[in-house]
Amino acid sequence: MQTRPMTQTDAQLMPPKPSRTASLQEHIDRATQDLIASCRDPERLSPEERRGIIARYSAVLEGNFIYWMTAAYLSVGSAEAHAIIQDNLLEEVRDNHPGMLRRFAIAAHAVPTDSDALSVYRHLENVRRFVGQLSAVKIVLMMAFFEGFITRFMPYLADLAKRQGSSEYEYTDVHGVCDVVHTQELFRALEAEMTLSPDPLEPPAKLLKGVELLRTLIQRILHPRLEDPSAEPVVTTVTGGS
Numbered sequence: 001m002q003t004r005p006m007t008q009t010d011a012q013l014m015p016p017k018p019s020r021t022a023s024l025q026e027h028i029d030r031a032t033q034d035l036i037a038s039c040r041d042p043e044r045l046s047p048e049e050r051r052g053i054i055a056r057y058s059a060v061l062e063g064n065f066i067y068w069m070t071a072a073y074l075s076v077g078s079a080e081a082h083a084i085i086q087d088n089l090l091e092e093v094r095d096n097h098p099g100m101l102r103r104f105a106i107a108a109h110a111v112p113t114d115s116d117a118l119s120v121y122r123h124l125e126n127v128r129r130f131v132g133q134l135s136a137v138k139i140v141l142m143m144a145f146f147e148g149f150i151t152r153f154m155p156y157l158a159d160l161a162k163r164q165g166s167s168e169y170e171y172t173d174v175h176g177v178c179d180v181v182h183t184q185e186l187f188r189a190l191e192a193e194m195t196l197s198p199d200p201l202e203p204p205a206k207l208l209k210g211v212e213l214l215r216t217l218i219q220r221i222l223h224p225r226l227e228d229p230s231a232e233p234v235v236t237t238v239t240g241g242s
């Protein structure tokens with residue numbers, strides 16, 4: 001049977017092509033909601049527990065966010081994803097977001113200590129190793145999840161800081177707004193990278209590897225005493241003595 005060429009009207013009548021990122025975005029939304037729902041009522045936390053959450057959050061974010069976003073920049077291949085991630089990095093650097101977070105932690109008397117850093121060390125290292133693989137789609141997915149979580153987490157983080165006697169909210173105010181746009185932009189970058197990827201794409205469980213590692217790290221920030229079945233002892237170097 002001979003087929004006639006598709007007209008513009010035919011194309012308009014066709015159902016819209018389902019977005020390839022829709023199911024991944026749903027997974028990420030659920031993961032974010034679960035994390036937020038797991039946050040304990042700030043009123044029922046001790047001052048030390050509140051300080052610990054702010055300190056571990058700072059220990060993870062201050063020195064790593066720009067580094068991981070840079071890894072995303074280095075790994076992507078499309079002009080669109082490059083432009084989107086570059087805008088994100090420009091804002092981080094130009095507006096000194098690490099400095100903003102440090103001021104937030106200082107004002108809440110929650111600058112990370114050695115033990116705060118140690119309590120997230122192993123899970124942080126897992127994310128760093130993953131990021132080092134420079135796998136474009138997986139890192140962009142992870143960063144989209146990170147941005148979305150940060151936005152949703154800001155009111156809780158600000159509440160913790162307020163209860164610790166702080167009135168410094170520049171970090172939480174800025175990130176509660178700008179990261180909504182950043183998340184949407186990163187999903188656009190993801191679409192562009194998926195279009196470049198060789199078909200077929202890896203199964204969702206593999207694409208979400210970075211999301212899962214980051215989710216475990218954030219759980220550690222929120223619930224440091226949570227049972228961790230995969231835990232291995234952290235090896236530390238003991239100096240002195242014999």
Ligand SMILES: [Fe+2]
Nearest residue numbers: 065092097175
């Ligand atoms: Fe930021």
